[in-house]
Amino acid sequence: MSASLTLNKITAQKGITIAEAANRVADLGWTPSYVQEAMTFPTDYKISKTPRDPMKQVLRSYFPMQEEKDNRVYGALDAALRGDMFRNVEPRWVEWMKLFLAIIPFPEISAARSMAMVGRLAPGEELRTGFTMQMVDEFRHSTIQMNLKKWYMENYIDPAGFDITEAAFGKCYATTIGRQFAEGFLTGDAITAANVYLTVVAETAFTNTLFVAMPSEAARNGDYALPTVFLSVQSDESRHIGNGHSMLMAMINDPSNHQLLERDLKYAFWQNHAIVDAAIGTFIEYGTTNRDKNKESYAELWHRWIYEDYYRTYMLPLEKYGIKIHHDDVAAAWDRIVKKNYVHKTAQFFAVGWSANFWRIEAQTEKDFEWFEHKYPGWYAEFGDFWKWYAKLSVPGETNILFNSDVGYVYPHRCWSCMVPCLIREDFVCDEVDGKIYTYCSEGCRWTHKVAFAAEYEGRATPAMGRFSGRREWEDCYHGWDIADAIKDLGFVRPDGKTLTAQPHLRFDAKDMWTLDHVRGHQLGSPLRGFRALSPIEREIAVADYRKGFTINPCH
Amino acid sequence: MSAQASGATVEPGVVKSGAAGSAVFPGSDSRKYNYFEPKGRKATHYEDMTVDVQPDPERYLLQDWIISFPDGTPTYSKDWTAAKSSNWHKFRAVDQEWERTHYQRQSTICGMVQNTIENGRKSGAPARFDPAWVKILQNHLGAYKHAEFGLGTSTMQAQRYGYTQMVNNAILTNSSYKLRFAQDITLYLSEIALDLPGFDVNAGKQHWLEDPIWQGVRKSIESVMGSNDYLEQYFATNAVFEPVVGELFRSGFLMQAASAQNDFITPAVVSAAEADYERNLANTVELFHILGTDAQHAAHNIALFNKWLAKHAELALDAANRLQPIWSQPRVKVVTFSDALAQAKNRIRGIAAELGLTVPAILS
Numbered sequence: 001m002s003a004s005l006t007l008n009k010i011t012a013q014k015g016i017t018i019a020e021a022a023n024r025v026a027d028l029g030w031t032p033s034y035v036q037e038a039m040t041f042p043t044d045y046k047i048s049k050t051p052r053d054p055m056k057q058v059l060r061s062y063f064p065m066q067e068e069k070d071n072r073v074y075g076a077l078d079a080a081l082r083g084d085m086f087r088n089v090e091p092r093w094v095e096w097m098k099l100f101l102a103i104i105p106f107p108e109i110s111a112a113r114s115m116a117m118v119g120r121l122a123p124g125e126e127l128r129t130g131f132t133m134q135m136v137d138e139f140r141h142s143t144i145q146m147n148l149k150k151w152y153m154e155n156y157i158d159p160a161g162f163d164i165t166e167a168a169f170g171k172c173y174a175t176t177i178g179r180q181f182a183e184g185f186l187t188g189d190a191i192t193a194a195n196v197y198l199t200v201v202a203e204t205a206f207t208n209t210l211f212v213a214m215p216s217e218a219a220r221n222g223d224y225a226l227p228t229v230f231l232s233v234q235s236d237e238s239r240h241i242g243n244g245h246s247m248l249m250a251m252i253n254d255p256s257n258h259q260l261l262e263r264d265l266k267y268a269f270w271q272n273h274a275i276v277d278a279a280i281g282t283f284i285e286y287g288t289t290n291r292d293k294n295k296e297s298y299a300e301l302w303h304r305w306i307y308e309d310y311y312r313t314y315m316l317p318l319e320k321y322g323i324k325i326h327h328d329d330v331a332a333a334w335d336r337i338v339k340k341n342y343v344h345k346t347a348q349f350f351a352v353g354w355s356a357n358f359w360r361i362e363a364q365t366e367k368d369f370e371w372f373e374h375k376y377p378g379w380y381a382e383f384g385d386f387w388k389w390y391a392k393l394s395v396p397g398e399t400n401i402l403f404n405s406d407v408g409y410v411y412p413h414r415c416w417s418c419m420v421p422c423l424i425r426e427d428f429v430c431d432e433v434d435g436k437i438y439t440y441c442s443e444g445c446r447w448t449h450k451v452a453f454a455a456e457y458e459g460r461a462t463p464a465m466g467r468f469s470g471r472r473e474w475e476d477c478y479h480g481w482d483i484a485d486a487i488k489d490l491g492f493v494r495p496d497g498k499t500l501t502a503q504p505h506l507r508f509d510a511k512d513m514w515t516l517d518h519v520r521g522h523q524l525g526s527p528l529r530g531f532r533a534l535s536p537i538e539r540e541i542a543v544a545d546y547r548k549g550f551t552i553n554p555c556h
Numbered sequence: 557m558s559a560q561a562s563g564a565t566v567e568p569g570v571v572k573s574g575a576a577g578s579a580v581f582p583g584s585d586s587r588k589y590n591y592f593e594p595k596g597r598k599a600t601h602y603e604d605m606t607v608d609v610q611p612d613p614e615r616y617l618l619q620d621w622i623i624s625f626p627d628g629t630p631t632y633s634k635d636w637t638a639a640k641s642s643n644w645h646k647f648r649a650v651d652q653e654w655e656r657t658h659y660q661r662q663s664t665i666c667g668m669v670q671n672t673i674e675n676g677r678k679s680g681a682p683a684r685f686d687p688a689w690v691k692i693l694q695n696h697l698g699a700y701k702h703a704e705f706g707l708g709t710s711t712m713q714a715q716r717y718g719y720t721q722m723v724n725n726a727i728l729t730n731s732s733y734k735l736r737f738a739q740d741i742t743l744y745l746s747e748i749a750l751d752l753p754g755f756d757v758n759a760g761k762q763h764w765l766e767d768p769i770w771q772g773v774r775k776s777i778e779s780v781m782g783s784n785d786y787l788e789q790y791f792a793t794n795a796v797f798e799p800v801v802g803e804l805f806r807s808g809f810l811m812q813a814a815s816a817q818n819d820f821i822t823p824a825v826v827s828a829a830e831a832d833y834e835r836n837l838a839n840t841v842e843l844f845h846i847l848g849t850d851a852q853h854a855a856h857n858i859a860l861f862n863k864w865l866a867k868h869a870e871l872a873l874d875a876a877n878r879l880q881p882i883w884s885q886p887r888v889k890v891v892t893f894s895d896a897l898a899q900a901k902n903r904i905r906g907i908a909a910e911l912g913l914t915v916p917a918i919l920s
Contacts, residue, residue, distance in 0.1 A: 013678060016746045024742050024757065028705040030765060034775040035782035038713060038789075041625075059736045060666045060743060067663035070656055086575035094574060105609050109721065112728060116716035119709070128709065129739075135712060136732050139725065140655040143605040147656075150604055153587055155576050160583035166608035167591035170616025180622055186716070187623040187631045222574075419622070455626065463626060470620035470630075477618055490618075491591075494583035501583070508571045508579035 022056040029125030041117040041190040042464040050124035051250035054242040076228040093221035096287035098161035098359035101149040102169040103178030105142040110182040112138035118194035130243045137236040161358040168358045173474035188466020192264045199244025201268035205310035206276040213301045220290035252321045266326045267452045270444035273333040274418035281343030291371035345423035357502035358492045363391035388555035394504040396514045403522040408553040413527045414473045417445035425549035476526040484520035602652035610721035636717040637787040640853035644719040649726040650838040665828045676821040682751040688887045689817035698760015699770045701741035706777035708734030717786035726839040733832040772875035792868040794840035799903040800872035808896030816888040
C-alpha cells in the first residue's frame with residue numbers, strides 16, 4: 001500500500017464547505033407576514049446591522065463534539081474515583097465547593113434563558129445558530145455542575161451542605177451575591193443583560209478567573225474533578241465570547257448606542273469585579289492549602305486575565321469606535337484587590353459569619369500567614385490576629401466570633417447594589433433613591449443603583465432598563481431573630497436536628513462539632529434599619545465613623 | 557468505604573482522608589439531595605440534575621427575586637401564561653433529559669443521518685431517485701425545513717418564560733431537537749444537490765414564502781411564533797401542529813412515499829424527527845395533563861386549552877388541506893392524502909382525549 005494512502009482519502013467524497021453549510025443554515029429564517037412575531041424582551045439599543053457568526057459551526061458537528069467532551073469528563077470522574085482521589089483531596093478546598101457549586105448552576109441556566117432574549121433581537125439569522133449552541137451549552141453547564149456536586153456529595157468525607165444545595169442557594173447570605181450575578185443576565189434591558197453583562201463582560205473577562213484560574217488551584221489541592229468539568233465548560237466559552245463580540249459589533253457603529261454601551265460596560269465591569277472577585281478570590285486564596293510562593297496570587301491572576309487579557313486587548317480597542325472606556329474603574333478595581341485587601345476582607349467576613357454558612361471554614365495557619373505576607377505585604381498586620389482569634393474561637397463552648405466583642409470586628413453594612421457587604425470601610429457611601437436611604441460598598445455600586453438602573457440615563461429615556469427589587473439586605477430577613485432560630489429556619493442543620501451544617505474547623509468528630517445550643521442567645525440585626533433611623537447629622541457622623549474602620553484586638 | 561480499606565492513617569481525632577466513610581459524625585451519611593420530593597420512590601438522576609436549580613419565592617428564595625423589569629415584573633413570573641397551576645413544581649419531563657443524555661441522543665442522530673447520507677451518496681443513490689420525486693424534495697421538503705426552524709425558534713423563545721427549571725428545560729430540549737432537524741434537512745438537500753444536476757437548493761425557501769400550497773403551513777407556524785403565551789406556543793407545537801401537519805407530511809407522505817421513488821435516504825433522515833416528536837409529545841402531554849387535572853385550576857385550564865386547540869387546529873387543518881396537491885405529485889403513488897389526513901386527525905383526537913379536551917368538530 002502506498003505510504004500516502006489513508007482511509008480518509010479512500011472514503012472521502014465531495015461535500016459542501018463549512019462556510020456553505022453555515023450560510024445555508026443561516027437562510028432558514030424569514031420575516032413573518034401573516035402574524036407578527038411574539039413580543040420579546042425590550043431593549044433601548046438600536047441594532048441595524050446584521051451580526052455575523054464568527055464560528056461557522058452547525059449542529060451536526062456541534063453535538064458530536066460536545067458528546068466527545070462529555071465522554072472525557074465523565075471518564076475522568078470515573079478515573080478519579082478509581083485513583084482514590086478523595087483519599088488525598090484537601091477538605092479545606094472541597095468545603096468551599098459547597099458554596100461555589102450551590103451558586104454556579106443558576107447563573108449557567110440563566111445564561112441559557114438569556115439566549116431567548118438576545119436571539120430574536122438581531123436582524124438576520126446567522127448568529128441565531130451561535131445563540132442556539134450557547135443555549136444548549138448553558139443547559140450542559142448547569143446540569144454537568146449539578147452532577148459534579150452530586151459526585152462530591154457521594155464521595156467526600158462530609159456531604160452535609162451538598163445535600164441541601166439548591167435550598168441553601170435560595171437562602172444563604174452569600175449565594176444571594178451569585179443570584180445578583182445571574183439575574184443580571186436575564187432581567188431588564190435585553191442587550192444590557194444578555195449581551196453586555198453576560199457575554200461581553202462576564203463570559204469574556206471573568207470566566208477566565210472562574211473557570212481557568214480556579215481549576216488550577218483545585219488541582220493543587222488534589223481535586224482533579226473540578227478542573228476536568230470546568231475546563232470543559234470553559235472550552236464552550238470561546239464560542240460565547242464570539243457571539244457577544246459579534247453582537248457588540250452589530251451595534252457599535254451606531255453612535256446612538258454609545259451612551260448606553262458606556263453605561264453598561266461600566267456597570268457590568270464593576271459589578272462583575274465586585275461579585276466574582278469577592279467569591280473566586282476567596283476560594284482561590286483561602287480555599288487552598290498550597291502555599292508555593294512561585295505560584296500566582298489572585299491579584300497576579302487578575303492582572304493576567306482581567307487587566308492584560310481583557311482590558312488591554314478587548315476593551316481598549318473599543319475606543320477606536322468612539323466608546324469611552326472607564327479606565328478609572330479598572331484602576332480602582334485593581335487597587336481594591338492589591339491595596340485595599342478586598343479579597344482578604346471578603347474571606348474575613350465569610351469567616352465571621354461561619355455559623356450561618358452551609359460549609360466549613362478552617363482557620364488559616366502560620367504556613368498560610370507566611371504566604372499571604374509574601375504575596376500581599378502588610379497582610380499579617382491587618383489579618384494575622386483575626387485568624388488567630390478564629391482558630392481560638394473554633395472550639396464549641398467559646399462565644400461565636402460573630403458576637404464576640406473581644407475580637408474587635410465590626411459587622412458591616414450590606415451593599416444594596418452588588419450585595420457583598422461594604423468591606424472596604426473607607427469607600428463606604430450612602431445615597432437616597434426614590435426617597436429611601438441605601439448603603440453601598442463603593443462609588444461604582446452607588447452609581448449602578450442610582451444612575452444606571454433608572455428610567456433615564458443622562459437625560460435619555462431608558463424605558464427597558466431593569467430595577468433592583470426584593471429583600472436585598474439579607475440581614476433584614478432575620479432582624480431580631482436569635483441566630484440559632486435563624487440557622488434552623490435556613491435549614492443549615494445536620495440530620496440529627498441539632499448539629500450545625502457549618503463548622504469553623506475541619507475536625508470530623510462529633511465532640512468537636514457546634515450545635516444550635518452553642519450559638520443560641522445572640523440576636524441578628526439589620527444594619528440598614530438602624531442606619532435609616534438616624535437623623536441626617538447622626539448619619540453623617542456614622543458614615544465618618546464607619547469609614548475609619550476597626551482594629552482587631554491582639555489575640556494571645 | 558472504611559478508613560482501613562482506603563488505606564488512610566487514622567489517629568484519634570485526626571482524619572487524614574477526605575474520602576466518604578473515613579469518619580463517622582452527624583451528617584456523614586447524608587448523601588442524597590434532600591430538598592425536593594422525588595416523583596417516584598427515589599429521585600432519578602434527571603431530577604437531581606434539574607429540580608430547584610431555578611428557584612422561586614415558593615421554593616427557598618428567601619429574599620425574593622432581586623432584579624425586576626421596569627414595570628415591576630420579576631425575573632420569573634407566573635403571569636407569563638394564562639394557564640394556572642397550584643404547583644408548578646410537580647412536572648417532571650417524561651424523557652428525563654439532562655445534558656449527557658441530550659448530547660448522546662443528538663450526537664447519535666447526527667451520526668446516523670450523516671452515515672446514511674454519505675453511504676447513499678457513495679452508492680450513487682440520489683441519481684436513481686425518480687425525477688418527479690427530486691422536484692418534491694427540492695420544493696416541498698425544502699419548504700418544510702422552514703416550518704421546523706420556526707418551531708425551533710419559537711420554543712427557543714418559550715424556554716425563557718416557564719416558572720420552573722423542569723418546564724423550561726423540556727422546552728429547551730424541544731427547541732434543540734427542532735433546530736437540529738431543520739439543519740439536518742438543509743444539509744441533506746445541499747449534499748444531494750451535489751449529485752443532482754439542476755437541483756436548486758434555494759427553491760424550498762421560495763416555495764415556503766410564495767407557493768400557495770405552503771401558505772397555510774406558514775400561517776400556522778407564524779401563529780405559533782406570534783403567540784405571547786409560552787405555553788400556548790408549546791401546546792400548539794406538540795399537541796396541534798405536529799400531529800396535524802408535521803407527522804402528516806413526514807410520516808404520512810415522505811416516509812411512506814419515498815421508497816417507491818427509489819429513495820431510501822429521506823425516510824432515514826426524517827425518521828429522527830419522528831422519534832424526537834414522540835419524546836416532545838410525551839413531555840407535553842404530561843405537563844398539560846397535570847395542568848388540566850389541577851386541583852384548583854382544572855376547569856380554567858381545560859377551557860383555555862380548548863380555546864388554544866380550536867384556534868390552532870383550524871389553522872393546522874387548513875394548512876394540511878392546502879398540502880394535498882403534493883400527494884399527487886410523485887410518479888408512483890403509494891398513499892392517499894385522505895388516508896394520511898384521517899390518520900393525522902385520529903392522532904390529534906387521541907392526544908386531545910388524553911388531555912380531556914373537546915375535539916373541535918372540524919377534526920371529526
